[in-house]
Structures are given as structure tokens and as C-alpha cells.
Amino acid sequence: MKDFFLRKGVKLSVKTYGVTALSFMALGLFSSLIIGLIMRTLGEQLGNYPIGPFFEDMGTLAMGLMGPAIGAAVAYGLNAPRLVLFAAIVSGAAGAELGGPAGAFIAALLSTEIGKLVSKETRVDIIVTPFVTILTGFTVANWLGPVINSGLVQFGQLIMWATEQQPFVMGILVASLMGLALTAPISSAAIAIMLELEGLAAGAATVGCAAQMVGFAVSSYRENGMSGLAALGIGTSMLQAPNALKNPLILIPPTVAGAVLAPLSTMVFFMENNAAGAGMGTSGLVGQIMTFSVMGFSGDVLLAVLLLHVAGPAVICFLVSEWMRKKNWIKLGDMKIEQG
Template sequence: MRRFLERKGVHISVHAYFITALSYMALGLFSSLIIGLIIETIGNQTNLDHLKEMGEFAMDTKIWGGAIGVAIAYGLKAPPLVIFAALFSGAFGAELGGPAGSYVSALIATEFGKIISKETKIDIILTPFTTIVIGFIVGSFIGPPINSFMTGLGEIINWATFQQPFIMGVIVAVLMGLALTAPISSLAIAFMLSIDGIAAGAATVGCAAQMIGFATISYRDNGIGGAIAQGIGTSMLQVANVVRKPIILIPPTAAGAILAPFASVWLQLENNAPGAGMGTSGLVGQIMTFETLGFSMEVALAILFLHFIGPAVISFLIALWFRNKGWIQPGDMKIDYE
């Protein structure tokens, strides 16, 4: 059985299902829902009906659910017939079970599709048939309870952050920031948990602190190109360096913890789920903050301080102290970003 599964490309592991699949789920979300939100926001601000219509269509449940299905199947290296049929599995899972339902339906349907692929002379019929049927079954019976659990957990996080904005703001910022730098998807986590309100605002600060923090403190190792790659790309580029020298993770993480209460307690800077897990990546976190709170000078200044200036200054000062102590050396944060 093990040899058979290896031959079919089915690798039952934490890495495949909770790192690779979630990462590709995030790509599917970014290519549909998040881009749709950005387009709709531009349309609303410019009063261009075609952009609003375009954005609303991209944000349709079946659209982003199908994008999740195709993205997960592609990430798990499924054959073409499975990838195309996984569109249904992701869309149906999203329709009944939300983002968590879409993820589970697409994941299980893809693996079953890979197992049956090219095993019969009627592969062109049997492979997509199996993928669609399994996606339907999982989406109908497994997706909804999993989605209820995830959204329930998200509601607890949102409620707890509202009740204890200082403590929970710090916790949410630190955990989501670490998830963004780790080889998993903070976007997928935020979306499945449906984090919103001040919890999402704190999460955005934590994620932004990781990206801007690492872009700042690694500038002497990577130059302007590396700073841009991390600052508006992803701090995940530092994963290998973090594994080699975990202490470099402290400055940006501390910056997120310090700044989170400003967002959750004093400024009550809210956001939505897509913005919560993106930080400054593509400036999505900032666009979604404006989408949530409206465009104003007060919001703009809060974003400038909490998402950019604050993380840069705090991370720089902590890293400078670490360098003076000899705890961080030149080259410790060198990345290959090309």
C-alpha cells in the first residue's frame, strides 16, 4: 500500500496537508476573493460600476471555492483531470461548508482522484467522476461541521479580543505574525477562522511587524531588493535563517507584541479576515483596513504608524542591541530572493 500511494503521489503527512495545501489555498484565495475585494474597493472609490461588478463576481463563493480546489490540487501535484475536476470539489465545499469545507473537500477529493487516475482504460471518465463524487460527499457531510468548528473558534477569538483587547491583542498579533513567517498560510488560517474586528486589526499589526521588521533589520544583508521582497512580499523568505538562528525572530515578533495594544485598545483599528493574514503583502492588509474603516486621515496615520514606522523602528532598535551583544552577526539574515 505504501509503495502504491508513493507511486500515485499521495503523501500522507503534516507537511503535505497543513503546509503545502494551506499555502496553495492562500494562492487560490488571493487570485479570486482578495483580488476581487481590491477591485471592488477601487470601483467603490472611483464610482466605476464595471470594476464593482468585476470585483463582486470574483468574490462569489463558487468562484473562490473553485479557485481553492484548483490551487490545492495543483499544489499536491495532481494530474490534469483531477485538477480540473477539483474546481467542483472546492466550489461545492465552499457553498456548504465555507472556507474550511472547501479546503477539506478539495484536499480529500484530490487525493482520491490521484489514486484512481490512469488506473483504467476509461480514465477520462472515471478520474473526474471520482474527484467530483468524493468532493460532493465530503462537502455534504464533513465540510459543514468542520466549518462550524473553525468559525466557532474564530468567534471565540473575536469575542475574547473584544473582552480583553490588551492581552488577546498581543496573543493574536504574535501568533498570526509567526504563522505568516512560518511555511504555513496565515491568510488561510485567518480566513477559515473568520477573524474580524479588532482581532483582525491586531493580527494585521503582527503580520506587518514581521514583514517590515525583517525588511528593516536585514537591509545590510540583502539591500533594497531584499527589503522590498520581504516588506511587500513575504517574511517567509527568512524561514531558513530562522531555523539556523532563531534569535533573529525576536525583534519583529517583539515589535508586533508592543504595537498590538495600540491597535486593539487605544485606536481600535479593525480589519477583516483577508486583511488579517496578509500584513503588508501587496499592501492588502492596508487596503482591507481602509475597506473596513473607511478612507480618512486618522486611519491613514494609524496605518502608517502601526504597520510601517512602528515595526521598523522597534525592530531596528532591538536588532541593534542584539548586534552590539554579538547575538546577531552579519550574514545571519542573508536571503536568496531572486
């Protein structure tokens, strides 16, 4: 059985499903729901111009195709054969309709792995493989999708409630954990959307994620230069994941920055966000765009965003990392990233 699974490319491991598949799910989310939300928001802001409704319609369409995008992304990430990949689009659509983003992910994941097992095992592969893949995806969507999605949503609501009751402690916890998830080879964006984070909790998560990206960009400038500043600051701090495995101490400065700024976010500026922006940090400036979408664009909000998402993380992370360099806990080259 083990040899059969190996031959079919089915790897039963936490890394495969909790890291690889989840990371590709995030790409599917970004290519549909998140970019669609940005387009729709742009259209709403341009509502007085003829191009406004065009962008609104385009964004709404992209958001509506979240399920198929997740299905294709997960199947692609798991190296599915062509027929499995195409059929997984249907599985993702079914999962999204019946269980939201979590349902789409689970339906796509299981149907892809089952589809890979039957792929090219019969003479009528063109019928059997997509049939089994879609059957599995739709069944999973019906039975597991709603249950899993409901559980995740309730957990997300618990986090938001706890953040409102204990904004100091919970703000720090949410910011720190979501920030670390962003840098780790998993998807903070997928987590935030599956939990449907919003309000103060989403605002704290955005601060924590921004602290990782901006913090690493600034503290590693001497190693990575301007290209690294851009890659980490508006790309992803996940580029530092291999370095964090070699020296976990490099995670301390950006995590401290997020923890220090989180209470300001939840108790002073009352920063809010939605699920689409909560786990993005400054990646593509999605976290900031979604903050303005939720809170409105004003001088006060702009000042808070600049302080909590950019200037604050940059200054705090730089000071902490420099102190750690003097202690020789972080050495030159510890934060050097591969840039292609």
C-alpha cells in the same frame, strides 16, 4: 500499500497537508476572494465614474469563484494529474458553497488525494478519475465541510470576543501568533479567512503580520539591500523561514515589535480589519487597503496605519535586532535571503 501511495504521489504528512496544501490554498484565495475584494472596493470608491460599476462587477465575480480557485490551487500544489486537477475545481466549488473556505480546502484536499489514487488505473480513466474526484469532493463537502467551517467560525468568534474582553493580553497573543504564522511556511491569510476574523482581533492580527514583514525588511537591510526591502516589506516575510530554522532568534525582533504595538492597536487606536486583510500584513498593501475599507479613509486612520503598520515595526525591530547583533545573537548573514 506504502509503495502504491508513493507511486501515486500521495504523501501522508503534516508538512504536505498543513504547509504545502495550505500555502497553495492561500494562493487560490488571493487570486479570487482577496483580489476580488480589492477590485470591488476600488469600484465602490470610483462609484461616481463610469468605470466604478465595471470594477465592482469584476470584483464580485472574482470573489464568487473562490471555491473553484481553491480547488485548482490545492490540486496543483499536490501535483495532481490533469483530470484530477480539473475535477478538483468542482470539488472546491462544492466545498465553498456548503462549507465556506474551510469546506473548499478540505473537499479539494481529500478529493485530490483520492483522485490521484485512481488516476490511470483503468482503461476508461477519462470517466473514472473525474467521477471519483468529484464524487469524493461533493461527499466531503456535504458531510464534513459545514461541520469544520462551523467549528472554525465559532473559534474565530471566541478569539474576537476574548480580544474585546481582554484587549491588552489577547491583542498581544493574536498579533504574535498570526505574525509567526505569516513568516512560517503556512498561510496566515488562509487561517484568518477560515476563522472569519474581524474587528479588533483582525486589526491586531494585521499589526502582527505587518511587524514581521516591515520588521524583517528593515532589520535585514544590510544583508539584502533595496531588493530585499521590497521582497520582504511588500512581498512576504516567509522568505526568512529558512533562516529562522537556522537561527530562531531572528524571529524575536519582529515578534517583539508586534507584541508592543498590538495593545496600541486594540486599546488606543481601536484598529479594525476584515478577514481578507487580517493575515496579509503589508503584502501587496492588502492589509492596509482592507483597513481603509473597514474603517474608512481619514487622516486619523492613515496616521494610525503609518504608525502601527510601518514606522512602529521598523523602528522597534531595528533597535531590538541591532541590540541582538551587538550581543552576537544575530550575526551578519543570518538574515540573507535568496532572491532568485
